[in-house]
Amino acid sequence: MPTPTGSGGAAGPTAADDVEALAGRAAASSRAFAQTAPRDRARALVAVGDALAAAADELIDLAMAETGLARPRLTGELKRTVVQLKLFAETIVDGAYLDARIDPADPEFALGARPDLRRTLVPLGPVLNYAGSNFPFAFSVAGGDTAAALAAGCPVIVKGHPGHPQLSIRTAAIVAEALAVAGMPDGVFQLALGQEAGVALLKDDRIRAGSFTGSLRAGRFLADVAAARPRPIPFFGELGSVNPVFVFPSAAAGAGAAATIGAGFAASISGSAGQLCTKPGFLFVPAESAAELTRAVASGVAGVPEQRMLNPQIASGFVARQHTVLGADGVSTVVDGGTRLDGDEQGWVTPTVASTTVAALSAAGSAVLDEAFGPLSVVVAYDDVSELAALAAELFPGNLTSTVFLGEGDESALVHEFVSVLSETSGRVLFGGWPTGVAVTPAMQHGGPYPATTSDSGTSVGSAAITRFLRAVTYQDAPQPLLPPQLRDDNPWNVPQTISPPGASATWGALV
């Protein structure tokens, strides 16, 4: 196996020559990998998961040292990463994801005799995956985008995040080794380090798709690079999200409701030091309950211990956002958690809570509306519940999640309209829960209209994520031996095939 970084395993940036070699190896492995049987790739994904699980102690120690995240959180995240790899194994093993369609030749076709047509999904080719900072396992080297692309049959180059280089190198070595032992072609998994290498690879014609988890600024920059290439490629960036939560009067009224909601919100904004893309940034509450709910939130965050932020860059960005938000006109500080910088420029934080009104929030605009990546959230008092739908549509046009708390049986026309707005502006709509903690399942959607993502045609969590890395090819009148296995009459992989019945087209329109 080549060394994962192309640079002898060192944590320095990947050199230009090595970038060239990485792209070359990915492209060279592409066809052989695309032609592996889904069952064999599934076995390889399980092997990768098992290898990571076996190295848990070493990997978690590395992750703690490089990210400041706590052991229980990292233990859970590594387990999630392993389960995620196995979910994708499960997703591909029966070959249903190939969407094999067969339209037999039809001499009676309404528009004249029709040839034999067989369509299947095939991998896009080499995928460049930019790792995120905040999930050093689940959205990094062996994370969801890597699992989805490998499951699809695409070679992967991960551009490692500078926040955890040693962990990235070690994880990459384990992944590459497990894939090799499982018989996958050389070059299907590689690691690059450094911003220049990341951009150079994105411009390389051999790279056929990009995926990214990170900031709006970096993600939009890279999306623009991908779109401006001589041959543009799809770029799936998961950027930023403020995940508003709306408490309806019917939910705030019940006995104990304020305490429960306040405590839940406090926990959701505090976990992982608020460095989650699904952290709720705003809690909209009825004006008449605002004082009580704000007290409950303040009480909830009071006991949260100081946590280290992921790295000095994120800490300094968070300090700037704190300053801007708390200094905005009409914004009051409820709890100032501050940010303490230690001798290594690492930031240590406890949650910060602010409060404001709808009018002040609208007037402040992006100063307050933009994402604060860290434990800062804003309680917003509203006067009239009937204004919420228009407000959500205007202030929150694109989010990963939106949440509404409703009283039992509150299903008025106003609620229906509000839920419609949330479904138009969000990838996931929650009822009476908290958006942090994203289940890795077939029905998960982790995406959303821009700026939540650069492309909301896919998801970056859950088994549906595989579709981002596939395109379709149709074979017309092909001899059986020249068809890919999933399209043959003898169906050697035993995949589900959707076969149009003879004369099906004659009935078009007759059913309705």
Added chain:
Amino acid sequence: MPTPTGSGGAAGPTAADDVEALAGRAAASSRAFAQTAPRDRARALVAVGDALAAAADELIDLAMAETGLARPRLTGELKRTVVQLKLFAETIVDGAYLDARIDPADPEFALGARPDLRRTLVPLGPVLNYAGSNFPFAFSVAGGDTAAALAAGCPVIVKGHPGHPQLSIRTAAIVAEALAVAGMPDGVFQLALGQEAGVALLKDDRIRAGSFTGSLRAGRFLADVAAARPRPIPFFGELGSVNPVFVFPSAAAGAGAAATIGAGFAASISGSAGQLCTKPGFLFVPAESAAELTRAVASGVAGVPEQRMLNPQIASGFVARQHTVLGADGVSTVVDGGTRLDGDEQGWVTPTVASTTVAALSAAGSAVLDEAFGPLSVVVAYDDVSELAALAAELFPGNLTSTVFLGEGDESALVHEFVSVLSETSGRVLFGGWPTGVAVTPAMQHGGPYPATTSDSGTSVGSAAITRFLRAVTYQDAPQPLLPPQLRDDNPWNVPQTISPPGASATWGALV
């Protein structure tokens, strides 16, 4: 109903104020249209098809006058357009396209108790569809992109092609009327005319996706506009394709093979005056059979009558391409069909055939390799069949179709490798047929790597085209009455729902 163009039905360009009104009406209709039942939209699509069929005589006369295409071709194309609308009705009527997924709450989930998650596809919102010039029915106002977007539940604004404005206005009126009678919301279908209106609409934040059929230059310009918006949107451009055809020695050798292939090629490059995106631009033949095959092609085109090109702009572009191709070093003229301009600047053509060698073609580059939109194709003699795979990968990186002619039972490793290259560079791979004439079926793929399209994640022909206009939303722990019908337990639309069995996640990875 508003007048289709927003300009009193006249064929002049849509004014800026009217552009604003069109976008406003599309956005205003979006939610109500998204919430119509698939069965009701299916009925509406059938009604549109029936209304167009009922107006066939009038529409075909208009199309003949504006495009110069012949009555039999236009009669077939209108029939195809009607069948296409009904295919999309059939595609949505059972609701399977919604991909409804339900993961019931799972207290035993491997990563901790999991909420109830329900995921469905929903329409993107208003779609702007740029009509093509060469299919005044099937890729124009009521064409495939319109049918797919309406089927998905997206309001459509068609930017009509200037080559057939009166036909566009009349078709739009029939479509809008049929949709209104079928009970669809006002504003779900509108027409805009003029280049400025087309660009202004693409920049309008209320437009959520674009689709386009036309030239590489215009398509790339619009794709760049879509990508550069403050909020980027997906843009599905079907641009250009040269659709190479490769005759293997095993196919050229048989008795009568040259005559059959030559006649088929001649017919495929001549139909619709060569103004088809699937027109084969190159015929690669073994050097030893080149003379015979070239004679067969020349003989095949000899009897083709003069045809009018679509419009003066296309004619002048074709004259320029003829001049460039026939003047390139190493290119010989086999048949010079010329281009006769009449008093109205309309171009009249018979097929032009050139011949060259692989070496001269490689040396000439884009001068010869670029698409010639019209009846001009090049016969290319190759010396060594083992060079074809590398040649196809290098010279033809993105095409709608590629075709190979093989002898009976020719399934050598070299053939397998060649077919792999074609499947990597093309949306459709044909064996012993001609790429013109695209069946509208579930297994059709009409797309391909750039520059065949700006995004090969979808198809612009066949029922799979609907996926381009959908995104996903997940509902977490939603009360039943607030779920969209397709995700409810009582399943009032009776759509297929994929429900994860309890504890399914516990088995992940166990199967492989």
